[in-house]
Amino acid sequence: MTTSVRTEPEARPPGRLFRLPGVYRPQEDTALLSGVLAGDPRIGPGARCADLGTGSGALAIALARTGAVVVAADISVRALASAWVNTVLRALLIGLLRGGLREAAEAGPYDVVVANPPYVPSPAPAVRSTRAWDAGPDGRAMLDPLCAAAPSLLTRAGALYLVQSTMSDVDKTRYALAAGGLRSEVLARAEVPFGPVASGRLKYLTERGFVRPGDRAEELVVLRAAR
Template structure:
């Protein structure tokens, strides 16, 4: 019998993190993924981990606290500076890599990869101020390339942890990971209130069928994928 999926009623976003202007503020998705990582007993000294799209470094800091060697990647220099500052004040060491999937893969492979990618469907292309959440018309502009690139990021026994909203189609993520040669399963779920981004484009999301009329919450899901 497979292990039950953990349901978190409402994960609390981590606080106390320094952020330069424009850097993504950790929210419920970050908290849910962080809680899953914290419960993986294998993560610790001797492992090499990566936090892709680190933002303020919340996930990288959690991984570094286990004693694992951690690389934090982001396309934003402000995000990397924020992550570095947050690690320094906590007396933690993280490596920094600026860039996207190609740069992350070049610095790998890794035993554990954690990623909270942009996944909110958007009526307009992402710009610098919205690229932390806007993810194209179906919410999969970055998820699909990530799933395809996942094997190149992982070592033989590596594990990918990915958090996303059900709005951006979890089944598609599982199929894409399978096409890349990885088996995946949902390991955690949480129902959370719409944040300001989703609330601000609720009409668009409702008209396109991403949410139902009257909905005021979305389901977040963490996928675990491995060979």
């Protein structure tokens, strides 16, 4: 495994996005990952891409603007409806897939898979209204299944791009990817203030050792994994 942090060109902002209630609002993590995608020359016309957990479709839009063939997947009907509206407003053609990792793998494989999965440690199980960010007691409820499924999602030369917080253990993600035969590298890092979710559970995060007392920011990391 290698670490290579680079300065990436700024992604083209998706503009104002339509969101139904409960759909994840693109934030710093979305922007950080989108910036990395904008700087990768392998993403372009003809590339078959998947945006897992698409939410409002922000990353799918970034991919589609390069001319790539894009599938936007989500288990939420509201998310898919939001993504559909946003792509139609931009005159982009994006395939929509309702489902999770299994359905995405069945529709693959892909040259590029992008994911901004839930990664915030949560003291309570995720429910429909919180499943876009709550990720279990260690923040890995979606990261672990994603790492396990990654080899089946990718073509032989394909790559997975994902963003997560260091709270949910970046090293564990890299070792899990390596167990599936994928070599990972860190492409970008950014320190950002805690959002409303993390701020609302600072006591839990501090008591469990995810953050230090007095911390008011977290580090986000973008990884790329490939064979």
